[in-house]
Amino acid sequence: MSPQARRWPRVLRTLHKRAVLPLFALTIGAVAGCSEKLQGGKSCPLLCPEESLQLRDTILDAVVFDTTVMGLPSIGNESWLLLASHGDTLDTRVIVRFDTLPQTYKFGGIDSTIVRVDSAYLRAVIARDTLHPPTAPVTVELYDIDTTAAGTDTVAAALLPFFQPERRIGSKTFAPESLKDTVRFSISNAIVLDRVTKGTPLRVGLRLVSAKSAELAIQSTTTGTGMTLVFRGSLDTTATPVTVTPLSHTPLNQSFLSGPLADYVIVAKGGAPTSPALLAVGGVPSRRTYLRFDVPPSIVDSSTVVRASLLVTQRPTPIDRTDSITVYPVAVVAAPIVTDIFTALQFLAAPGGFGLGQFRTTPGDSGLKAIDIVSLVRTWRGATAVLNPRVLALRSGQEWQSGAEIDFFSTRAAAPLRPRLRITYVPPTSYGLP
Amino acid sequence: MTTRMTLSREHSAMRSALVAMAILLAGWLAGGARLDAQANIGSQGFGYPPGQLSARAYASGGAVAEMDPWSPVNPASVGMLGTRLLVFQIEPEFRTVQSAGGTDRTTTARDPLVFGAMPVGQGWVVSVGASTLLDRSAATEFQTMQRTGADSVGVSTTFRVNGAINDLRLAAAWTPQSWLRVGVGAHALTGRNLVSVLESFSDSTAFANLNLQRNLSFSGAAVSAGAQLFTKTVLAAVSVRHGGSMHVSAGDTVISSANAPDRLGVSLAYTGIANSAIAVRTSHENWSSLGGLGSAGFRAVDAWDTSVGGELAGPRLGAHPLMLRAGARRRTLPFQAEGRQVDEKSIMGGLGTFWAAGHVLTDLAVIRASRDASLPASEKAWTISIGISIRQ
Numbered sequence: 001m002s003p004q005a006r007r008w009p010r011v012l013r014t015l016h017k018r019a020v021l022p023l024f025a026l027t028i029g030a031v032a033g034c035s036e037k038l039q040g041g042k043s044c045p046l047l048c049p050e051e052s053l054q055l056r057d058t059i060l061d062a063v064v065f066d067t068t069v070m071g072l073p074s075i076g077n078e079s080w081l082l083l084a085s086h087g088d089t090l091d092t093r094v095i096v097r098f099d100t101l102p103q104t105y106k107f108g109g110i111d112s113t114i115v116r117v118d119s120a121y122l123r124a125v126i127a128r129d130t131l132h133p134p135t136a137p138v139t140v141e142l143y144d145i146d147t148t149a150a151g152t153d154t155v156a157a158a159l160l161p162f163f164q165p166e167r168r169i170g171s172k173t174f175a176p177e178s179l180k181d182t183v184r185f186s187i188s189n190a191i192v193l194d195r196v197t198k199g200t201p202l203r204v205g206l207r208l209v210s211a212k213s214a215e216l217a218i219q220s221t222t223t224g225t226g227m228t229l230v231f232r233g234s235l236d237t238t239a240t241p242v243t244v245t246p247l248s249h250t251p252l253n254q255s256f257l258s259g260p261l262a263d264y265v266i267v268a269k270g271g272a273p274t275s276p277a278l279l280a281v282g283g284v285p286s287r288r289t290y291l292r293f294d295v296p297p298s299i300v301d302s303s304t305v306v307r308a309s310l311l312v313t314q315r316p317t318p319i320d321r322t323d324s325i326t327v328y329p330v331a332v333v334a335a336p337i338v339t340d341i342f343t344a345l346q347f348l349a350a351p352g353g354f355g356l357g358q359f360r361t362t363p364g365d366s367g368l369k370a371i372d373i374v375s376l377v378r379t380w381r382g383a384t385a386v387l388n389p390r391v392l393a394l395r396s397g398q399e400w401q402s403g404a405e406i407d408f409f410s411t412r413a414a415a416p417l418r419p420r421l422r423i424t425y426v427p428p429t430s431y432g433l434p
Numbered sequence: 435m436t437t438r439m440t441l442s443r444e445h446s447a448m449r450s451a452l453v454a455m456a457i458l459l460a461g462w463l464a465g466g467a468r469l470d471a472q473a474n475i476g477s478q479g480f481g482y483p484p485g486q487l488s489a490r491a492y493a494s495g496g497a498v499a500e501m502d503p504w505s506p507v508n509p510a511s512v513g514m515l516g517t518r519l520l521v522f523q524i525e526p527e528f529r530t531v532q533s534a535g536g537t538d539r540t541t542t543a544r545d546p547l548v549f550g551a552m553p554v555g556q557g558w559v560v561s562v563g564a565s566t567l568l569d570r571s572a573a574t575e576f577q578t579m580q581r582t583g584a585d586s587v588g589v590s591t592t593f594r595v596n597g598a599i600n601d602l603r604l605a606a607a608w609t610p611q612s613w614l615r616v617g618v619g620a621h622a623l624t625g626r627n628l629v630s631v632l633e634s635f636s637d638s639t640a641f642a643n644l645n646l647q648r649n650l651s652f653s654g655a656a657v658s659a660g661a662q663l664f665t666k667t668v669l670a671a672v673s674v675r676h677g678g679s680m681h682v683s684a685g686d687t688v689i690s691s692a693n694a695p696d697r698l699g700v701s702l703a704y705t706g707i708a709n710s711a712i713a714v715r716t717s718h719e720n721w722s723s724l725g726g727l728g729s730a731g732f733r734a735v736d737a738w739d740t741s742v743g744g745e746l747a748g749p750r751l752g753a754h755p756l757m758l759r760a761g762a763r764r765r766t767l768p769f770q771a772e773g774r775q776v777d778e779k780s781i782m783g784g785l786g787t788f789w790a791a792g793h794v795l796t797d798l799a800v801i802r803a804s805r806d807a808s809l810p811a812s813e814k815a816w817t818i819s820i821g822i823s824i825r826q
Contacts, residue, residue, distance in 0.1 A: 036543040038573035040473040042536035057583040374642045432629030432648045433729040434479045
């Protein structure tokens with residue numbers, strides 16, 4: 001055996017001792033650790049027919065009941081307080097209540113009785129619409145709404161007479177470009193002092209005046225602090241300003257009702273009820289629409305729905321015709337025992353809930369529109385209509401923030417204009433067997 | 435000469451193009467949903483048959499399968515095991531499928547074999563184990579356009595199958611004479627194919643994804659018997675499996691029935707060299723009996739599996755003998771690709787040794803396979819098979 005040949009066994013032994021066992025363990029580890037990757041498809045359709053499951057498409061007259069309810073969110077529960085002035089079409093006013101006013105103020109860390117009022121104003125956070133600013137200067141007028149009459153202090157007919165020049169307690173004009181996030185409305189020092197010293201409520205009505213159609217949405221106490229009354233209790237400018245947040249004491253001893261009424265909106269002009277032939281969303285007072293469906297079990301239960309679109313025919317409305325408005329299809333989460341539609345429409349899932357999206361349109365638009373509701377329709381599968389009512393609500397994303405209203409024809413309109421349900425589905429199929 | 439070769443190449447290319455066009459046309463004319471196929475050549479139908487070979491037998495081309503106690507093929511071979519034994523095997527396959535549409539590279543993880551054996555009484559050995567009969571794991575993704583009323587939408591479909599038909603075997607072997615070993619086996623063919631279809635749509639705002647799942651369960655039975663005859667230089671082995679009825683069910687509903695395939699296998703080995711064997715094997719499996727298990731029009735084909743190979747005692751690594759193995763195999767796969775027979779040719783090699791004073795046996799096989807169905811697509815695969823046995 002040559003020296004080279006004799007060297008081999010020694011090399012192998014060394015290799016074995018030092019490397020073979022770890023190498024073998026490493027090989028097993030590497031092979032066992034291979035992650036599976038099965039995805040293929042480039043050889044289709046040669047080796048596999050590129051055939052998806054067959055989709056079927058149908059349009060059903062599935063809406064068996066529809067109606068529009070006006071005044072939701074209800075008075076006092078508006079997330080925004082809409083001051084609108086659209087000539088004879090729409091005119092809204094805002095009422096804010098300061099039913100308790102402090103009678104002392106801090107000066108040098110000591111409480112002092114208020115005997116003078118200086119620099120009184122209302123501070124308001126507004127929804128700044130940079131896309132649609134007012135086209136002309138707007139004036140906000142403040143009126144003394146000196147009434148606490150039980151039962152009528154939220155009624156427009158009873159409150160509108162208070163908007164008279166002799167009751168005006170403040171006024172401020174804003175150039176369109178000056179409307180930023182927060183605005184101040186000056187208010188009569190004398191009126192504030194009068195209510196402070198007498199210990200009576202201060203209730204202020206706001207009105208928007210402009211040469212052109214204009215709107216101003218003010219944050220309400222439902223979503224923030226609302227408008228606050230700020231004044232100094234002394235002529236001394238170093239005195240700490242007094243800040244008062246809205247508060248309502250009426251209806252008496254019914255805090256559940258009186259609380260929200262710290263600020264609210266009344267409608268002076270407009271606000272006509274929706275025609276039975278129409279379904280409305282948004283507008284003033286804000287409207288919501290309720291629809292109930294009847295879908296064959298062969299589709300909703302036995303098949304797999306991949307698309308469900310509510311087909312509605314839009315009718316143009318005049319206010320803010322070109323403003324883009326978001327319509328949310330939302331699930332009604334009220335229990336089936338709630339049969340009152342007004343009540344049921346107050347129990348809605350949050351916009352975007354249940355996987356539902358949104359639909360954007362402008363009030364001036366018209367024609368056939370499709371609102372996608374597939375994720376809601378899928379929740380109807382396997383559940384009886386008693387347990388899971390097949391209902392849907394439509395609401396505006398700008399409730400009480402815009403006067404814009406979106407109208408669709410209802411089931412009481414002419415047949416071609418009625419709402420329908422378009423469903424694309426995969427019927428029950430057997431698959432998987434080669 | 436050159437001109438003739440060029441013409442032949444052109445003719446071949448033209449024929450391939452015509453075949454592809456014919457298949458496309460047939461698929462288009464057939465219409466209707468048929469979500470079932472895997473995007474490869476080897477795993478059509480109910481899947482790819484790994485062969486029920488141990489890593490040792492695989493490295494020898496499968497030629498020693500009838501006399502290999504680790505391969506659950508011939509129940510008589512279990513009788514060769516003189517001690518209690520546990521075996522498991524891992525066998526990933528790295529597959530490349532090439533076609534005009536591009537190249538797919540996939541990795542399929544398999545654990546095709548696990549079993550234990552134990553001597554009982556004088557000359558008797560029993561074993562129980564499971565092996566993969568048909569592995570259907572695959573996923574196919576493709577895009578189509580579908581009409582929905584007046585408009586259409588893009589659909590991305592992912593068809594995925596996970597699972598296999600497994601062969602659970604209880605076997606017993608008896609060695610009545612030093613030159614004879616016989617054995618019998620009872621088989622339960624079980625397993626499932628978890629089939630899922632995911633469809634997503636190009637318009638994701640209006641359409642919601644579709645995700646369907648179906649669990650196809652398999653049940654069936656078979657019996658097997660085998661014998662081995664020894665001389666000093668030759669070992670002959672034969673085994674036969676007879677399939678009973680077999681069913682596919684979804685939930686509690688039987689959706690199709692057929693017979694499990696019969697199989698007949700013969701091996702002949704020359705053992706005249708110490709610690710070495712050179713063998714040849716052929717087996718025939720009548721997969722066509724599975725035809726009724728699929729949907730209408732589905733068919734499987736009977737197949738021959740022929741191999742030659744051997745193992746030789748290699749150099750010793752210290753106290754450990756090293757076995758070197760090599761082989762070649764040719765077989766027909768049971769399920770056709772687009773109506774064409776699939777042939778598989780493979781060459782393989784490997785080695786084996788033991789550790790821990792002979793208590794741990796390890797075998798490694800590396801297989802290069804090429805599958806062809808006379809289609810304008812090719813499939814090649816590397817398979818690494820590692821078997822580990824622990825014996826008393």
